Amino acid sequence: MAKTSVIPFGPQHPVLLEPLHLDLIVKDEKVIEAVPQINFNHRGLEKLVEQKDYNQFVYVAERICGICSFGNSMGYSEAVEQLFKIEIPIRAQFLRVIWHELSRISSHLLWMSFVANAFGFESLSMYCWRLRERILTLFENTTGSRVIFSVCKIGGVSKNMDKSQLQEFKHVLNGLKDEYAQLCKTFLNDKSVQSRTVDVAYLSYEEAKKYCLVGPFARASYLNNDVRCLGLGAYGKLDNFKPVLDSGGDCYARIKVRALEVLQSTEIIEELIEKIPEGDISINVKGSIKADAQASVIIEQPRGEAFYYVAGNRSKFLDRMHVRTPTAQNIGGMVTCLAGCDLADVNMIILTIDPCISCTER
Amino acid sequence: MSLRCTFQTIDKVDSLNKAQEMAWKGYSFVQLLATRTDNGIDMVYTYRNGEDMPSFKIKNIKETDSIASITPVFFNAFVFENEVHDLFGVRIQGICVDFKGRFYDVTVDKSMTVVSPELKKRKDRKAKVAKAKSVSFSKKNNESSIDKNSKVHKEEAR
Numbered sequence: 001m002a003k004t005s006v007i008p009f010g011p012q013h014p015v016l017l018e019p020l021h022l023d024l025i026v027k028d029e030k031v032i033e034a035v036p037q038i039n040f041n042h043r044g045l046e047k048l049v050e051q052k053d054y055n056q057f058v059y060v061a062e063r064i065c066g067i068c069s070f071g072n073s074m075g076y077s078e079a080v081e082q083l084f085k086i087e088i089p090i091r092a093q094f095l096r097v098i099w100h101e102l103s104r105i106s107s108h109l110l111w112m113s114f115v116a117n118a119f120g121f122e123s124l125s126m127y128c129w130r131l132r133e134r135i136l137t138l139f140e141n142t143t144g145s146r147v148i149f150s151v152c153k154i155g156g157v158s159k160n161m162d163k164s165q166l167q168e169f170k171h172v173l174n175g176l177k178d179e180y181a182q183l184c185k186t187f188l189n190d191k192s193v194q195s196r197t198v199d200v201a202y203l204s205y206e207e208a209k210k211y212c213l214v215g216p217f218a219r220a221s222y223l224n225n226d227v228r229c230l231g232l233g234a235y236g237k238l239d240n241f242k243p244v245l246d247s248g249g250d251c252y253a254r255i256k257v258r259a260l261e262v263l264q265s266t267e268i269i270e271e272l273i274e275k276i277p278e279g280d281i282s283i284n285v286k287g288s289i290k291a292d293a294q295a296s297v298i299i300e301q302p303r304g305e306a307f308y309y310v311a312g313n314r315s316k317f318l319d320r321m322h323v324r325t326p327t328a329q330n331i332g333g334m335v336t337c338l339a340g341c342d343l344a345d346v347n348m349i350i351l352t353i354d355p356c357i358s359c360t361e362r
Numbered sequence: 363m364s365l366r367c368t369f370q371t372i373d374k375v376d377s378l379n380k381a382q383e384m385a386w387k388g389y390s391f392v393q394l395l396a397t398r399t400d401n402g403i404d405m406v407y408t409y410r411n412g413e414d415m416p417s418f419k420i421k422n423i424k425e426t427d428s429i430a431s432i433t434p435v436f437f438n439a440f441v442f443e444n445e446v447h448d449l450f451g452v453r454i455q456g457i458c459v460d461f462k463g464r465f466y467d468v469t470v471d472k473s474m475t476v477v478s479p480e481l482k483k484r485k486d487r488k489a490k491v492a493k494a495k496s497v498s499f500s501k502k503n504n505e506s507s508i509d510k511n512s513k514v515h516k517e518e519a520r
Contacts, residue, residue, distance in 0.1 A: 035459070039466050047474060050481040211438050212390040225390070230365055230413050296367050296408065296417060298392075307393050307408065317484065324393035324442075332438030360441075361466075 003027070007343070011040045015118045015347040018357040022350075026343055034338035034346075036331055042361040046321055053316040054080050054289065055154055064323060065359040066147050067110060070103045071301040072323065072359075073152035075308040078233075080154050080318075081285070082295035083310055089280040090234075092156035094272050097234040098169070099143070099151065100299075101265040101272075106135045107302035108258045108265075111354050112187065115255060118351050119196045124186055131179060134172055141165065156282025166273045173266045184259045188252075197251035201337040201349040204249055211333040214326045215304020216261065217353045220246050220253035227300035237275055238268060251345075254352040288316050301326055303354050325359035365413055369406075372418045374427060377407065380418055381432035384409040389416075391432070394442035396450040398475045403450050405429065423452055433458035441465075449474040 004027050011019040019040035025033040048060050062073035074096050081088060113128035136146040142161050143149040151159045161169075187193055203213075208221035218225055226243035228235045235241060244260045246253040289312030296309045304326030311320045334353045341349055372380055381391070389409040397404045402422040409416055423429065431454050433440050443454045444465035451472035470476060477485075 037461075037465075039468070042466055042468060044468075044473060047478070050478045209390070212392075212436060225410075232365060294369060296415065298365065298410070298415065305392075309393075309395055309406065309408075311397065315484070320395075320397040322393075322395040324395070328441050329393075329438060331441050 004032070009346060013347070016350065017114055018350075018355045020350070020355060020357050022338070022346075024338070024343070024346065029343045031338055031341050031343060031346060034335050036335055038357055038361055040361075041358045045362045046323070049318040049321045054310075054312070054318055055285075055316075057318065057321065058153055059150065061321075061323075062148055062150065062152070064362055065325075065356055067107045067356060068103070068301050068303070068306070068325070068359055069148045070099050070152065071299060071306060073150075074100055075297055075299045075301075075306055075323070076310070076321070077152050077154050078299070079295050079297040079308040079310045079321075082297060083289055083293045083312060084154075084285060086155070086283065086285065088156045088283060090277050091160075091279040092281045093234040094237075094276040095157050095161060095281065096152065098161075098269055098272050098276075099139075099149065101268050102135060102138060102169075104265045104302045105262050106132055106139075107354075108262045109135065111258060111302075111351075112183070112255075115348075115351050116187075118347050119193065121186075121190075121192065124183070127183055131176060131183065134176060138169060138172055141168065153282065155285040156280070158282065160281050166276070170270055170273055173269060177263075177266065180262065184263075187255055187259055193255075194252060196345075196348060197255060197352075200251040200345050201341055201352070202250045203333065203337055205247075207336065208249075208333070211336060212329060213304075213333045214329050215301070215354070216244075216254055216257040217304065217330050217333060219243060220257045221249040222247040225305060227298050227305050232299075234272060238271060241268070251348055251352045258354070288312075288314055289318070290314070303327055303356055303359075304329065306359075323359070323362060325356065325362075327353070327355045327357065328360045330355075331360075365415055368416045370416065370418050372420060374420050374423065374429060377405075377418075377420060378430040378432055378435070380407070381435040384416075385435050387411065389414075391436035391439055394432075394439060394446060396446045396452060396474070398450065402427075403452055403475070405446065405452065407432070425451065425453075428453045428455050430454075431456040431458070448472075451475060 007024045007026055009022040009024050010016045011021045021037040023035040024031050045060055052060055058073050061076035062069045064072045109128050109132040113125040116125035140146050142165050143151045151157050203221050205222050208218050208223040222245050224243050224245055244257050244264055246257050291314050294311040298305050298307050306326055307324040309322040310318050312318045330353045337349050389411040392408040392410045395406050402424050405420045407418045431443055440457050440459040443457050444461045446452050447454055448463055448466040
């Protein structure tokens with residue numbers, strides 16, 4: 001007779017790289033329900049607006065998460081620039097998007113290595129890390145740092161890239177393409193990968209819409225809510241941006257979407273490098289925030305749509321700053337995917353939503 | 363294309379109705395946040411449909427007030443409602459997955475409502491400056507009226 005038991009999963013687990021706890025209610029080897037629990041990484045960063053003024057808080061915003069570091073600083077800066085109702089120079093918009101897309105490549109390669117590790121393909125995992133090293137070197141050469149760059153500021157960016165650096169970008173990304181194509185082939189065509197991911201944790205388009213999923217998790221169920229489609233900032237200068245969509249809805253589709261997004265990001269960067277205009281990289285932003293001002297902004301982080309809200313009142317300190325990260329939005333969908341799955345598939349399902357708990361908890 | 367962000371104020375009792383209305387119109391739920399103010403807690407619900415992103419604010423929520431959960435309409439809002447309850451102390455009724463205060467199990471209760479020493483210092487300084495300005499303004503007014511009176515007395519004396 002089937003016996004129901006509760007298996008605690010995380011926050012410490014060999015294949016779980018994020019501090020997330022799940023109470024898995026299982027019957028034999030089937031998961032009936034999963035109850036999530038976070039609160040292992042809550043640092044109260046949003047409360048720091050009381051101590052850091054709007055310029056200083058950029059350095060706090062980029063430390064919300066190491067992987068989404070640039071995106072967080074960019075989203076926060078854009079929100080404050082909206083508060084002041086200013087538009088940054090076009091060159092600064094291009095530079096932000098170039099670094100942001102490179103950040104997306106770095107994030108997806110990191111995720112792919114974790115996924116390969118999770119289904120036991122160690123050499124594939126190491127291959128991804130090797131490719132990612134080249135991206136981190138590019139970051140170091142242009143920003144001075146590999147993980148947390150501190151180049152975004154209110155009013156633009158603090159570092160410029162000359163022609164030689166931009167050409168180096170193109171050269172490195174071109175060199176990456178062949179090796180990355182081999183990597184993609186293994187991820188998408190290897191029988192062992194397919195056996196672990198095809199038809200696992202299927203989520204239909206209607207369910208994805210119902211749970212308001214974002215990012216590649218949603219796009220793998222053919223739900224297009226890519227913020228880049230809105231054409232904000234330098235994304236508006238792209239000739240023909242189309243999001244990567246797949247109707248598979250399973251773990252395999254989520255891997256495919258992220259794998260193809262890396263190639264799409266390289267094309268975006270190459271196009272922007274061709275089109276980047278000369279000019280200033282920042283404008284001076286001084287003074288206090290107006291009375292009862294509030295602004296909100298969304299950007300497409302590697303994990304999905306991220307929402308930033310700022311509010312101020314006649315001071316250089318913000319009254320409130322809030323970030324809603326994509327993982328917080330996708331937790332509901334993840335819990336739904338886990339219900340009815342095999343116990344052995346739990347880690348794969350969690351990884352395919354690409355959770356980032358430090359972003360979620362702040 | 364651009365993003366259309368709008369902010370509107372709604373009543374406490376309208377949160378669930380507004381969520382239902384947004385769901386019918388095809389909007390997806392984006393987020394729920396809370397802010398501590400001098401008059402209570404403000405909550406902001408944001409929805410999105412393409413380039414339209416309206417936000418609805420509920421103002422001045424007191425400790426005794428209770429807000430209806432929108433999880434019957436948007437299941438994924440349970441993460442944000444539990445967060446708002448744990449960090450701001452807002453009472454939300456009917457959350458589908460209710461952690462009863464254990465979602466963010468922090469040492470300080472309602473940690474986001476605690477006024478930090480830096481904030482208190484700034485507020486006290488602002489209040490002092492405002493008081494000093496009002497005193498000097500009333501002084502100036504008095505002086506100018508005394509000046510007027512003395513001018514009138516001088517003219518009468520002549």
